[in-house]
Amino acid sequence: MRECFRCGKEMNINFDIKVDAQGYGIKITEKGVFGKTIQKPKVAICPYCGEISLYIEDISKVKA
Numbered sequence: 848m849r850e851c852f853r854c855g856k857e858m859n860i861n862f863d864i865k866v867d868a869q870g871y872g873i874k875i876t877e878k879g880v881f882g883k884t885i886q887k888p889k890v891a892i893c894p895y896c897g898e899i900s901l902y903i904e905d906i907s908k909v910k911a
C-alpha cells in the first residue's frame with residue numbers, strides 16, 4: 848500500500864502519466880541525454896485530498 852504524504856490514507860496506485868499530444872508518456876532515465884531508460888513512472892492518487900505521487904515499481908535498477 849502507498850500512503851498519502853498529506854493525510855496518511857491509502858492512495859489509488861498504478862495510473863500512467865502521459866505527455867499530451869505525444870502519447871509516449873514520460874520516462875525516467877539515467878543521467879545524460881542518451882541515458883538508459885530505467886522505467887516509466889506510475890502515478891498514485893489520493894482519493895481523499897487529491898495528492899498525487901510519482902513512483903516506479905521496480906527499484907532494483909536504481910542505486911541506493
Ligand SMILES: [Zn+2]
Pocket residue numbers: 851852853854855856893894895896897898
Ligand atoms: Zn491524501
